[in-house]
Amino acid sequence: xxxxxxxxxxxxxxxxxxxxxxxxxxxxxxxxxxxxxxxxxxxxxxxxxxxxxxxxxxxxxxxxxxxxxxxxxxxxxxxxxxxxxxxxxxxxxxxxxxxxxxxxxxxxxxxxxxxxxxxxxxxxxxxxxxxxxxxxxxxxxxxxxxxxxxxxxxxxxxxxxxxxxxxxxxxxxxxxxxxxxxxxxxxxxxxxxxxxxxxxxxxxxxxxxxxxxxxxxxxxxxxxxxxxxxxxxxxxxxxxxxxxxxxxxxxxxxxxxxxxxxxxxxxxxxxxxxxxxxxxxxxxxxxxxxxxxxxxxxxxxxxxxxxxxxxxxxxxxxxxx
Amino acid sequence: xxxxxxxxxxxxxxxxxxxxxxxxxxxxxxxxxxxxxxxxxxxxxxxxxxxxxxxxxxxxxxxxxxxxxxxxxxxxxxxxxxxxxxxxxxxxxxxxxxxxxxxxxxxxxxxxxxxxxxxxxxxxxxxxxxxxxxxxxxxxxxxxxxxxxxxxxxxxxxxxxxxxxxxxxxxxxxxxxxxxxxxxxxxxxxxxxxxxxxxxxxxxxxxxxxxxxxxxxxxxxxxxxxxxxxxxxxxxxxxxxxxxxxxxxxxxxxxxxxxxxxxxxxxxxxxxxxxxxxxxxxx
Numbered sequence: 001x002x003x004x005x006x007x008x009x010x011x012x013x014x015x016x017x018x019x020x021x022x023x024x025x026x027x028x029x030x031x032x033x034x035x036x037x038x039x040x041x042x043x044x045x046x047x048x049x050x051x052x053x054x055x056x057x058x059x060x061x062x063x064x065x066x067x068x069x070x071x072x073x074x075x076x077x078x079x080x081x082x083x084x085x086x087x088x089x090x091x092x093x094x095x096x097x098x099x100x101x102x103x104x105x106x107x108x109x110x111x112x113x114x115x116x117x118x119x120x121x122x123x124x125x126x127x128x129x130x131x132x133x134x135x136x137x138x139x140x141x142x143x144x145x146x147x148x149x150x151x152x153x154x155x156x157x158x159x160x161x162x163x164x165x166x167x168x169x170x171x172x173x174x175x176x177x178x179x180x181x182x183x184x185x186x187x188x189x190x191x192x193x194x195x196x197x198x199x200x201x202x203x204x205x206x207x208x209x210x211x212x213x214x215x216x217x218x219x220x221x222x223x224x225x226x227x228x229x230x231x232x233x234x235x236x237x238x239x240x241x242x243x244x245x246x247x248x249x250x251x252x253x254x255x256x257x258x259x260x261x262x263x264x265x266x267x268x269x270x271x272x273x274x275x276x277x278x279x280x281x282x283x284x285x286x287x288x289x290x291x292x293x294x295x296x297x298x299x300x301x302x303x304x305x306x307x308x309x310x311x312x313x314x315x316x317x318x319x320x321x
Numbered sequence: 322x323x324x325x326x327x328x329x330x331x332x333x334x335x336x337x338x339x340x341x342x343x344x345x346x347x348x349x350x351x352x353x354x355x356x357x358x359x360x361x362x363x364x365x366x367x368x369x370x371x372x373x374x375x376x377x378x379x380x381x382x383x384x385x386x387x388x389x390x391x392x393x394x395x396x397x398x399x400x401x402x403x404x405x406x407x408x409x410x411x412x413x414x415x416x417x418x419x420x421x422x423x424x425x426x427x428x429x430x431x432x433x434x435x436x437x438x439x440x441x442x443x444x445x446x447x448x449x450x451x452x453x454x455x456x457x458x459x460x461x462x463x464x465x466x467x468x469x470x471x472x473x474x475x476x477x478x479x480x481x482x483x484x485x486x487x488x489x490x491x492x493x494x495x496x497x498x499x500x501x502x503x504x505x506x507x508x509x510x511x512x513x514x515x516x517x518x519x520x521x522x523x524x525x526x527x528x529x530x531x532x533x534x535x536x537x538x539x540x541x542x543x544x545x546x547x548x549x550x551x552x553x554x555x556x557x558x559x560x561x562x563x564x565x566x567x568x569x570x571x572x573x574x575x576x577x578x579x580x581x582x583x584x585x586x587x588x589x590x591x592x593x594x595x596x597x598x599x600x601x602x603x604x
Contacts, residue, residue, distance in 0.1 A: 016499035023501035027417060030409030031427045034475060037468060038430050038437075041445035048448045099344025107341055116345060118593070123352050125589045127529020129556050130578050133563050134355045137362075137571075183351045190348070214330055216337035237436060244438020246532040247560065271440050275535055294444040301441070305433045 042298060049292030051285060060292060066257040066273075068281075073289035075296060077257050081174065081267040082297070085249060086242040088178025088263070093185040093242075094235055100186070101193035102219050117194065124187035132251030135180045140252060144171030148264055167264035172254035175263040180248050185238040192234030196227040196315055233311030240304040244297060246271035270297045356582070363579020366572040371580075376542055376558055379567040385577050387544045391552040395459055395538060396528050399466030404520050407471045408509075411478025411516075416504055419483075428479070435472040442468045443533030451537060459545075459552035462538025469530060470523040477519025481512040514599035521592040525585045531556035555581055 046053075052060060052073060063074025100120060104113050148169030156166035167173075200223050208222045224231065254266025255276050270293050281287040370384045377383025410427070418424025446465035451457055485508050493503040509516070539551040540561060559577045562570035 027409045027413035031413040044448040096344045099341040103341040103345045129531045214334035216334040246440045298441045
């Protein structure tokens with residue numbers, strides 16, 4: 001082959017040139033396809049949800065009426081449920097993830113770090129439908145019988161926040177959904193935190209130890225300030241996941257279209273509403289409203305995930321990557 | 322002197338240690354509980370007919386044969402559709418646009434796509450395919466899974482090609498090999514284990530995906546190999562059966578969950594094994 005190209009270099013060179021250009025176009029086209037996938041998703045949901053946006057206007061976002069029989073649709077209850085469950089999840093998951101990341105980077109003996117890190121990552125690999133089934137058949141009965149009655153009797157009496165924890169111990173509800181979401185989000189936040197904690201230069205930590213700092217002081221005063229933006233990025237990544245998680249929430253949220261101050265009461269989330277009602281949405285307006293809900297979810301997660309990536313990129317830049 | 326100062330710092334440090342230990346135990350506790358529940362309930366529900374019998378109506382015994390077939394078919398199709406485009410786009414990022422603005426934009430968008438809620442991608446394919454065709458279909462299901470495979474493969478291909486030493490490219494190019502041949506015959510070969518790992522990770526992820534299939538493939542009580550008709554699949558059957566009031570269906574759902582979890586974990590382990598075995602080869 002090489003001998004042939006020595007004798008007649010012009011032809012293969014030309015063919016290679018064309019092939020090179022074709023390959024370049026091919027890979028560029030594939031990359032453009034990735035761009036259009038996201039843009040297409042946004043556009044198609046906006047387009048199919050336009051009937052709902054046109055009929056209800058911005059009122060769609062804060063009307064709490066959701067009545068398929070009367071063809072009235074407002075997204076306040078699902079939006080509220082999505083926000084509340086995701087916030088509960090992040091509130092539980094952030095300290096836990098921080099603890100795990102601290103354990104895995106500073107405390108655990110070296111031989112233990114790999115296996116425990118892998119086990120935590122395993123939590124992320126379990127399909128969300130398994131979380132949902134486990135939540136419905138195992139966690140909900142336990143909470144309803146042993147935990148929520150106590151919560152209602154004791155925390156329900158607290159001043160100011162009592163109303164959050166008062167209510168019948170059904171087991172299903174926002175607090176349960178938040179807890180399941182927290183378990184699902186922990187591996188994501190924890191693995192980001194662990195990875196960025198490991199990028200802290202050893203000399204920074206060693207200098208601090210040499211000055212007599214305790215481990216906690218090193219983590220809190222050296223590691224955390226160095227990685228702050230990426231840690232927040234990791235939290236946003238977890239938040240984005242909690243906002244859009246569907247199956248697990250659908251199982252344990254109870255699908256009730258009512259606003260309720262109590263976290264023990266059933267509620268609804270954007271994703272759960274779509275999953276539960278899409279198959280039975282018989283009128284164009286019903287379906288359009290559900291797709292419009294999807295568009296709202298897309299916008300919110302897009303903003304949250306963009307923020308997450310920008311924050312994570314800041315540390316990468318400093319690392320020179 | 323100020324002994325109390327040291328005591329306070331020591332106490333804080335101790336508290337932080339206890340907290341970190343408890344947090345790790347908290348994470349492992351749920352993992353153990355969920356896995357044990359799935360294995361325990363699934364093992365009790367598993368029987369030979371699971372792979373030979375169809376999904377039954379309530380009150381009768383049956384298996385999940387049509388659901389397994391549908392899941393395997395749609396997952397394989399999803400990978401076949403999504404992985405090639407992903408590998409090409411990843412090649413663009415690593416080889417043609419490492420520092421260009423277009424590369425930056427594509428990488429950013431891909432990262433968003435990677436963590437975007439799968440239900441959103443399902444709705445997208447619903448409006449794109451199902452609404453146009455007028456009915457749910459296995460093909461639509463495979464396409465929605467392909468959109469989940471795509472960003473995973475783009476990301477791993479990009480990362481793995483970047484790990485290939487520049488000397489390899491330079492050596493091949495200096496021999497007069499055209500760039501597309503360098504990419505196809507040198508770089509892909511060097512990055513193959515990593516790319517395969519990415520595809521395996523994507524496969525593990527889509528095999529448990531439920532939300533996008535609800536709007537695309539839906540479900541089918543009967544045996545069907547028609548790509549243009551609704552098709553049964555394990556996650557949606559699990560969802561439907563678990564939400565039903567029938568005990569027979571619950572136990573079938575657990576059996577499906579057991580097989581699904583086992584499969585996902587095994588694929589994940591295989592991916593890890595490949596990474597571990599080939600880690601040294603690039604240095």
